[in-house]
Amino acid sequence: MQYTQKILEQTIKKNPNEPEFHQAITEILTTLQPFINEHPQYEKEKVLERMVEPERQIIFRVPWVDDKGEIQVNRGYRVQSNSAIGPYKGGLRFHPSVNLSVIKFLSFEQIFKNSLTGLPIGGGKGGADFDPKGKSDREVMAFCQSFINELYRHIGADWDIPAGDIGVGGREIGFMYGQYKRLTGKYEGAFTGKGLTYGGSLVRTEATGYGLVYMAENMLHSKGISFEDKKVAISGSGNVAIYAAQKASQFGAKVVTMSDSNGYVYDPDGMDIDAIKEIKEKRRGRIKEYLEYRKNAEYFENGLVWSVPCDIALPCATQNELQEDGAKLLIKNGCIVVAEGSNMSTSLEATHLLQNSGVFFAPGKAANAGGVAVSALEMAQNSSRISWSFEEIDCKLRNIMHEIYTNSFEAAEKYGMKGNLVAGANIAGFKKVADAMIQQGTV
Numbered sequence: 001m002q003y004t005q006k007i008l009e010q011t012i013k014k015n016p017n018e019p020e021f022h023q024a025i026t027e028i029l030t031t032l033q034p035f036i037n038e039h040p041q042y043e044k045e046k047v048l049e050r051m052v053e054p055e056r057q058i059i060f061r062v063p064w065v066d067d068k069g070e071i072q073v074n075r076g077y078r079v080q081s082n083s084a085i086g087p088y089k090g091g092l093r094f095h096p097s098v099n100l101s102v103i104k105f106l107s108f109e110q111i112f113k114n115s116l117t118g119l120p121i122g123g124g125k126g127g128a129d130f131d132p133k134g135k136s137d138r139e140v141m142a143f144c145q146s147f148i149n150e151l152y153r154h155i156g157a158d159w160d161i162p163a164g165d166i167g168v169g170g171r172e173i174g175f176m177y178g179q180y181k182r183l184t185g186k187y188e189g190a191f192t193g194k195g196l197t198y199g200g201s202l203v204r205t206e207a208t209g210y211g212l213v214y215m216a217e218n219m220l221h222s223k224g225i226s227f228e229d230k231k232v233a234i235s236g237s238g239n240v241a242i243y244a245a246q247k248a249s250q251f252g253a254k255v256v257t258m259s260d261s262n263g264y265v266y267d268p269d270g271m272d273i274d275a276i277k278e279i280k281e282k283r284r285g286r287i288k289e290y291l292e293y294r295k296n297a298e299y300f301e302n303g304l305v306w307s308v309p310c311d312i313a314l315p316c317a318t319q320n321e322l323q324e325d326g327a328k329l330l331i332k333n334g335c336i337v338v339a340e341g342s343n344m345s346t347s348l349e350a351t352h353l354l355q356n357s358g359v360f361f362a363p364g365k366a367a368n369a370g371g372v373a374v375s376a377l378e379m380a381q382n383s384s385r386i387s388w389s390f391e392e393i394d395c396k397l398r399n400i401m402h403e404i405y406t407n408s409f410e411a412a413e414k415y416g417m418k419g420n421l422v423a424g425a426n427i428a429g430f431k432k433v434a435d436a437m438i439q440q441g442t443v
């Protein structure tokens with residue numbers, strides 16, 4: 001049996017009931033085989049066995065008091081997967097669907113994503129099964145403070161640096177950073193995504209969405225086309241979706257649809273990004289409220305956002321939001337490019353369907369790496385006590401995304417899988433981490 005297949009089977013057996021983690025390792029291990037075949041040292045050094053086992057998994061109780069004076073208890077997680085090339089780095093997700101499988105898949109993916117950025121950051125991820133939706137600011141603060149009362153001892157500016165993800169934005173990072181500072185007495189960059197008045201970086205808010213569009217720009221460019229006058233379908237209406245929509249519009253595209261977990265809106269005139277920002281960032285409302293702003297827009301509670309015809313599809317909500325039925329609709333409607341804004345947006349079957357139908361596909365670990373790249377730039381600014389301008393950081397971000405695209409494309413080509421950015425990103429991300437692990441001895 002091939003080495004990658006053997007490790008895949010062993011890992012699935014050893015970690016039962018973790019479907020998201022199984023999916024992530026299947027995607028990575030099945031594409032690494034041609035590269036591993038040419039480099040037997042990875043098998044000899046048991047690199048895959050070590051990589052699929054997180055360095056550390058922390059699970060903890062998070063008790064807090066709600067506005068009725070009742071005690072609530074949630075479960076918190078931090079999975080520190082790999083520190084071969086730098087301190088653990090990855091976001092925190094607050095959503096009722098969070099469990100160990102979800103955090104392990106995200107943390108595993110983060111190893112390769114962070115390596116692809118070319119910056120010195122290892123892989124980690126965390127979160128809790130807490131739902132900030134519908135909670136008062138005081139309740140969110142109480143939860144965040146309790147979460148940090150345990151997590152603070154496992155993180156730090158040179159050890160593990162969390163950031164935002166689903167359900168964790170500027171408000172939550174502020175509450176957590178404040179509590180971290182109170183408990184440790186340290187004013188250090190132990191989080192990224194901080195507010196601009198206390199160590200945050202310009203462009204961090206925009207970074208994942210802008211970076212995603214820069215990735216798609218490179219993909220389109222390879223086919224001799226641009227965003228100009230193209231129709232773009234975006235799922236989600238959170239941080240990643242909003243800034244992807246903004247950049248795509250700035251590039252002359254028409255964003256025709258956005259969604260949330262209740263439904264999607266279709267706007268034939270192109271989405272009004274300021275309206276979406278007001279609804280989502282200020283009012284913390286629902287996408288349906290968009291109808292108050294645009295008379296031609298329509299709202300659909302059922303059905304797939306991918307049924308709206310588009311040239312470019314950018315899934316930006318959550319894992320496995322694009323399945324075979326959605327992929328078939330995109331193919332039927334002539335979609336050219338799919339780039340994942342969310343992590344593992346696309347099921348394995350849907351990914352193969354898109355690739356086999358000639359749709360140019362970029363996986364999240366390459367396409368959404370702009371967020372963590374600018375987080376690493378925030379860390380650099382914090383350690384040197386300086387701040388760069390918006391233009392400077394945006395330019396660095398665009399260059400990083402170009403490098404990620406080029407490295408992924410070339411790695412795939414070298415191993416006989418031209419145009420397969422999934423394989424290319426996995427190989428390019430894996431090599432650096434694997435070599436660092438070997439050079440550091442049995443770690």
Ligand code: NDP
Nearest residue numbers: 165166167208236237238239240260261317318342343371
């Ligand atoms: P937000 O919380 O800001 O927004 C999430 C959006 O996705 C909301 O519109 C939400 O709708 C929707 N959504 C979440 N869960 C579900 C679900 N189970 N079903 C349907 N819709 C859902 O998160 P972000 O924009 O930060 O993150 C979006 C994705 O991008 C995630 O996969 C994240 O891991 C990934 N990502 C984020 C980065 C960042 O810098 N923020 C960096 C790299 C990747 P509703 O409000 O109804 O829940």
